[in-house]
Amino acid sequence: MVVVQASRTGSMGSREKSTGWLELEGSDSQKGLRTATLGGVSWATIGRRSVVLWTSVFIPVIIMIVVVAIEKTSSHTNMWFYISLVFLFTYNVMGSGPIDTTLGFVSQPLNQSNFDIQKPYNLPVDQRYNFFGEVHKLWVFKTDKPHSRKSKTNPRTEIRIRGYDYSSGVWQFEAYGYVRSDTTGVCIMQIFGSKPPKASTTMLTVYNSSLYYYRNQVILSDLYNKWFRLNVIHDVEDNNVKVYIDGILKHEGRVRVGPHIHHYFKCGVYSQKEGSFYMESRWKDIRIFRLHD
Structure with a gap:
């Protein structure tokens, strides 16, 4: 079973509301949970099939979005920006740091x-x-x-x-x-x-x-x-x-x-x-x- 939790951050929560499209956050004060904020939504993954889910579903979708973005721009700077964005987000969410094992x-x-x-x-x-x-x-x-x-x-x-x-x-x-x-x-x-x-x-x-x-x-x-x-x-x-x-x-x-x-x-x-x-x-x-x- 895989549990994927999404929670919109706000001023009443433990973190300030995200204003950027992608924001990489540090560790949670209690659990050391590392999160990635995408469009103001904090994501965390846990479960024995989380790697399978990411490699078979989420990453291909993100790559498709990046490919479309690259095709619509002639700027190499923008191209590398999109590619770096994907790797940063994927690396952070897939367990580069501590996770909250009790989610779910x-x-x-x-x-x-x-x-x-x-x-x-x-x-x-x-x-x-x-x-x-x-x-x-x-x-x-x-x-x-x-x-x-x-x-x-x-x-x-x-x-x-x-x-x-x-x-x-x-x-x-x-x-x-x-x-x-x-x-x-x-x-x-x-x-x-x-x-x-x-x-x-x-x-x-x-x-x-x-x-x-x-x-x-x-x-x-x-x-x-x-x-x-x-x-x-x-x-x-x-x-x-x-x-x-x-x-x-x-x-x-x-x-x-x-x-x-x-x-x-x-x-x-x-x-x-x-x-x-x-x-x-x-x-x-x-x-x-x-x-x-």
């Missing part, structure tokens, strides 16, 4: 009851988790117990999102994350649920100041001690996951799943191989979205 999605209500804290089973919650000033702080030690007596997994302190398990549709996790510089060998976010014997559809791990998709692809370098916005979109029917950092696509690929698998989102710290003795991550503004039907 519906935000789901969340409160503290949706945050199930999974922590070492022998410790009270407040010894591995606190929530202060809108920030969830989660930490764990490599020598800690697993989250249940029966579990043989590594120690963890994670927020398990309750109330929004899913097995179909397109879902999105959004949050601002922060990782301390003494933290490595840890999973900080995952989409749980996969075809056995695997347990997860997606894992984002930290090793030596870099964020990885599992351990295969670097998604973000130099992530320590700074906030970043994370958006993870899971299209169940297409077996596809996209990972965005600060509105920029960093990973897209097919995922390993089976029929009737139930998924849910988690974030925090979950010790992995070569994990540090102490692991900590912080999260704020956690949101869950579902693609509008």
